[in-house]
Amino acid sequence: MLDRLSLNQITTERLSLPEAVEACRRHGIGRIGVWRHKLTAAGAREDGRMIRDAGLRVSSLCRGGMFPAATAEERRARIDDNRRAIEEAESLGTDTLVLVCGPAPDRDIAAARTMVADGIAAIVDDARAAGVRLGIEPLHPMFAAERSVITTLGEANDLGARFDPNVVGVVIDTFHVWWDPGLYKEIARASGRILGFHISDWLVPLPDVLLGRGMMGDGVIEIRRIREAVDAAGYSGSVEVEIFNRAIWDGEAEAVLPLLRARYQDCCA
Amino acid sequence: MLDRLSLNQITTERLSLPEAVEACRRHGIGRIGVWRHKLTAAGAREDGRMIRDAGLRVSSLCRGGMFPAATAEERRARIDDNRRAIEEAESLGTDTLVLVCGPAPDRDIAAARTMVADGIAAIVDDARAAGVRLGIEPLHPMFAAERSVITTLGEANDLGARFDPNVVGVVIDTFHVWWDPGLYKEIARASGRILGFHISDWLVPLPDVLLGRGMMGDGVIEIRRIREAVDAAGYSGSVEVEIFNRAIWDGEAEAVLPLLRARYQDCCA
Numbered sequence: 001m002l003d004r005l006s007l008n009q010i011t012t013e014r015l016s017l018p019e020a021v022e023a024c025r026r027h028g029i030g031r032i033g034v035w036r037h038k039l040t041a042a043g044a045r046e047d048g049r050m051i052r053d054a055g056l057r058v059s060s061l062c063r064g065g066m067f068p069a070a071t072a073e074e075r076r077a078r079i080d081d082n083r084r085a086i087e088e089a090e091s092l093g094t095d096t097l098v099l100v101c102g103p104a105p106d107r108d109i110a111a112a113r114t115m116v117a118d119g120i121a122a123i124v125d126d127a128r129a130a131g132v133r134l135g136i137e138p139l140h141p142m143f144a145a146e147r148s149v150i151t152t153l154g155e156a157n158d159l160g161a162r163f164d165p166n167v168v169g170v171v172i173d174t175f176h177v178w179w180d181p182g183l184y185k186e187i188a189r190a191s192g193r194i195l196g197f198h199i200s201d202w203l204v205p206l207p208d209v210l211l212g213r214g215m216m217g218d219g220v221i222e223i224r225r226i227r228e229a230v231d232a233a234g235y236s237g238s239v240e241v242e243i244f245n246r247a248i249w250d251g252e253a254e255a256v257l258p259l260l261r262a263r264y265q266d267c268c269a
Numbered sequence: 270m271l272d273r274l275s276l277n278q279i280t281t282e283r284l285s286l287p288e289a290v291e292a293c294r295r296h297g298i299g300r301i302g303v304w305r306h307k308l309t310a311a312g313a314r315e316d317g318r319m320i321r322d323a324g325l326r327v328s329s330l331c332r333g334g335m336f337p338a339a340t341a342e343e344r345r346a347r348i349d350d351n352r353r354a355i356e357e358a359e360s361l362g363t364d365t366l367v368l369v370c371g372p373a374p375d376r377d378i379a380a381a382r383t384m385v386a387d388g389i390a391a392i393v394d395d396a397r398a399a400g401v402r403l404g405i406e407p408l409h410p411m412f413a414a415e416r417s418v419i420t421t422l423g424e425a426n427d428l429g430a431r432f433d434p435n436v437v438g439v440v441i442d443t444f445h446v447w448w449d450p451g452l453y454k455e456i457a458r459a460s461g462r463i464l465g466f467h468i469s470d471w472l473v474p475l476p477d478v479l480l481g482r483g484m485m486g487d488g489v490i491e492i493r494r495i496r497e498a499v500d501a502a503g504y505s506g507s508v509e510v511e512i513f514n515r516a517i518w519d520g521e522a523e524a525v526l527p528l529l530r531a532r533y534q535d536c537c538a
Contacts, residue, residue, distance in 0.1 A: 104489070106489075107489050107490070107491050108491070109447075109448070109489075109491075113450070140410065140411065141409060141410045141411070141448040141449070142409065142410070142411040142475065142478075144447075144448035144471075145448075145471055145473045145475070145488075145489050146473060146474060146475070149448075151448050151449070151450065152449075152450065154450075154451075155450045158450075178378075178413075179378070179410040179413035179414075179418075179420050180410070180420070180421075181382070181420065181421065181423075181424045181427075182423075202413075202414055204372075204414045204415060205415060206411065206414070206415070206478055209411075209475055209478060219414075220373070220375075220376050220378075220414045221376070222376050222377070222378075
């Protein structure tokens with residue numbers, strides 16, 4: 001299982017991409033999930049080469065999406081940005097672009113959901129041509145007003161079903177979906193469309209909405225049970241550890257990565 | 270519409286029950302939602318008389334629930350406490366007890382959901398005998414680990430459907446359900462079972478998980494649209510304003526209640 005472990009680099013938020021790659025290499029983590037704002041001045045192609053030269057592979061690029069906007073002009077600008085994200089994913093050498101779909105520009109969440117569908121439709125051909133798949137990541141409903149109007153795996157499955165499963169799928173993150181009474185049914189339904197699996201834990205009490213995710217084992221999520229369901233649905237790809245947590249961000253990678261590896265074994269593998 | 274307006278007394282958290290009743294009377298609010306921990310030493314029957322003497326009626330009593338627990342003994346104690354809550358609702362003179370169902374005592378959220386169903390089953394006959402209906406209130410999924418494993422209106426509907434609709438129904442709170450892609454379908458499905466409707470708004474950014482709810486109009490929820498759907502499903506009961514917000518709690522009732530009345534007219538009625 002350890003070969004499936006990937007460091008989503010937001011977990012080591014203070015590190016540059018080369019530093020995160022070097023930390024992974026040192027701690028025997030063979031995959032990395034890259035964020036666009038962490039790409040270096042050398043560009044995605046050089047960064048991809050640097051990662052491969054270190055013996056790592058890129059599990060995904062975060063993130064495209066953010067489709068809803070108040071004006072048609074702004075929506076076009078967002079679509080253009082998604083096209084750049086697809087190019088960067090291709091250049092970097094990963095076949096998966098994670099989509100965080102975006103909040104509504106006003107109170108009309110139904111209209112925003114339509115804008116998300118329209119936005120994905122606008123970039124599907126670009127993604128196919130680039131050999132990049134688009135992974136719709138449903139975010140926890142507490143982010144509905146600020147980050148994503150796509151809030152459940154059921155909704156992501158419904159949205160994905162409108163498109164070619166070779167191009168559009170879903171990304172499942174334990175933190176976002178663990179509470180859902182329909183979770184296991186929807187994981188099974190996502191079979192053939194699961195493009196990524198992210199793990200972190202839900203702390204009690206929740207320390208912070210954005211920066212309160214926990215290290216696996218420190219919270220209440222049945223991470224292994226969810227991983228087993230995802231695997232049973234046919235997924236055998238990377239397991240990215242993606243933790244937005246102030247204390248972990250402030251910690252030293254030399255301490256965080258060994259802990260992350262151990263907890264992955266204890267709680268997920 | 271103004272006759273349906275009810276002050277859920279948590280909105281004026283610093284006031285005693287007599288003070289909240291007097292504030293409602295002064296500001297032409299004819300209904301109040303009462304919390305158990307605010308009942309006076311005189312007891313629920315006297316409190317009910319005091320409320321009626323002031324010309325108000327009780328829209329509901331908050332709250333029963335909290336069924337899941339680690340041991341059978343503790344679960345029995347919770348059920349006993351729900352029986353006391355039913356008695357208090359009857360004494361107070363309201364036919365609706367709101368259920369906040371409780372979190373899991375461990376990581377097994379599915380088992381906790383079963384404990385909720387078992388807990389309701391254990392008190393249904395008591396509720397029927399007392400003429401008190403049990404309103405299952407789904408809470409926002411961000412409360413799944415700390416307050417309620419019942420997280421969506423769909424789940425509350427499924428749970429309610431196991432019981433006599435004359436005794437068990439649902440309570441719909443805009444803050445908890447607004448994000449749900451299945452919301453309007455589930456509101457329609459709740460027809461005949463809607464025992465309460467609570468309103469507040471979702472602020473952006475969210476100031477706090479527990480104490481960050483907003484005054485109607487200050488956030489992104491389509492409150493009137495949801496109210497119209499609830500009414501279209503056959504509900505014509507109270508509309509309780511229930512706001513957990515530190516700034517509103519610290520404000521003066523003389524300022525908060527007129528604002529609340531005006532915003533109710535602007536955003537909901």
